[in-house]
Amino acid sequence: MLPKELKERLQKQIEENEHPREEVVNVMYAVQNHYGYMSDEALCESASLLGLTPLELEELATFYDFIYREPVGRFVIHACDGAVCWMFGEVSVVDYLCRKLNINMGGTSKDGLFTVLPSVCIGYCDYAPAMLINGEFYGHLTPARIDDILEKLRIEHCTLVPDR
């Protein structure tokens, strides 16, 4: 169940918009943030907030790249595999990440920290190859730099959650 506060905030947001359906993506983002991904429960709650059927919302949730219908890791990596990044990835970034984390595309690393998703061009072609991690951009990637970034995030996460 969504916490009362969040629910009321979203209800207000929806009511204040002249066209409540305009809030669909905002609501999905907020609810997804709460649950970590768009679980079935999250989907049904979002739909009822918006006055839509779960099926209507499912149509949208499964269409968009940044709504995750399956559990994801603490860090979601959108690795660009657009033409420019591809051209600069001796081994493409996507392949490297998957091998490094020992997962298949779309999978989550065993420690639950990283999920790798392929992404359409992320708009940083002048820094190719590039990727986004939780929405933050990293460019000019090399295998060594990727290793450093993953390690840094791992350490940061461990300091935040010491007993993990």
Add this chain to the structure above:
Amino acid sequence: MGELVLLKNYRPDRPATIDEYRRSGGYEALTKAVLTLKPNEVVKQVKDSGLRGRGGAGFPTGIKWSGVPETAPFPRYVVPNTDEMEPGTFKDRVLVNADPHLVIEGIVLAAYAISAQRGIFFVRPSYEMDAELIERELEVARNAGYLGDRILGSEFSFDITVHRSAGRYICGEATAQINAIQGKRPHPVKGGPHMTEEGLWKRPTLVNNVETLSCVPYILRHGPDCFKGLAKSEKGAGTKLYTVSGKVCRPGCYEMPMGTPLSEIIEGPAGGMLPGAEFKACLPGGASTGFMSKEFYHTQMDFDPLKKAGQRLGTGAIIVFDRDTCLVGVTLNLIQFFVRESCGFCTPCREGLPFVLDLLQRIENGEGEESFIPMLREMASFMDHAYCAFAPGAAASVHHLLKYFMDEVQEHISRKQCPFKSGGPSVEKREE
């Protein structure tokens, strides 16, 4: 480099503030427009300036604006579009980050021209930082009286909100974007009334790329002729943001006169080819344009000269490939992108593109046969029967690969492997 219209306040480290923008003449056009010009006079100046849409289609902006009938119902909407998700394209990100108030002024002027009440700034998820920047600067503009109720003391009221997308390429298509904002599945919509008559919530709606809108303040300050005179090409108008990526020394976004020859862009601001790299081809305007081979190296980068050469300017996103890059591989990558991003609504696109992908994959893997070539050609032509412009755009690279780089395709087939993965293409080809 000529006069700058869009990036004159560009700083490498931060966006220009409202004061810096004002010091460079910013918001003068808006002040003049809302206090002294009628909306149709603004439309006329934009029409006279010859400005054409920078989002890809190149439709004359003034004509689009005059598509909103004076008697049309209210509220009316302006939807500035920064949903660039096409490989190679990042000009709008650079523009918004260079001079956010230029973008805002352009939007408000468009709104004034069609008497709109509400603007909805559509931003893709990977530009979340930019969405936050825009929201912050919108508030600054509001407090300064350029946005909101009774702008600059006039009768005109207009406000802008930011609409966050959850990310799909097809949302960049105007009609799909309208569906996305309305909380529907973002499919394109064909036929029916024009959006300038019946768009968002069935009200008149203008969907314009932000680069297009950002040209408007200049036009109103300096006059349509001055804007026209900035271009290098005969019928061109204004300047253009060219984003250069790929095998060049200085990839980036550069403002040049519309119609600057490709060679001048690559060898000028983009710093030439990377050491040791030799130009083979480029995509002139992002992933939905076709390969431009060396024979077009001096072509002017403007709508008409490129059309004459059988090419398209698209968004002006130039992706440069060198001799050592396999163009079958590039095409394969592009088609993969389009297969994944197809909205799946119509059959030619949904079923046809994966077929093309499979043929290309087999050629690249060394399992290709001569008979695949006519099949590829035929499948690519079928895309003309798709519901929206997405599929013909996807087919462009295939058509051009077969037209200009057939030797590369054939070498994959005859050698039964990718020549670039096995010691490079044959010696004769390299010396050509």
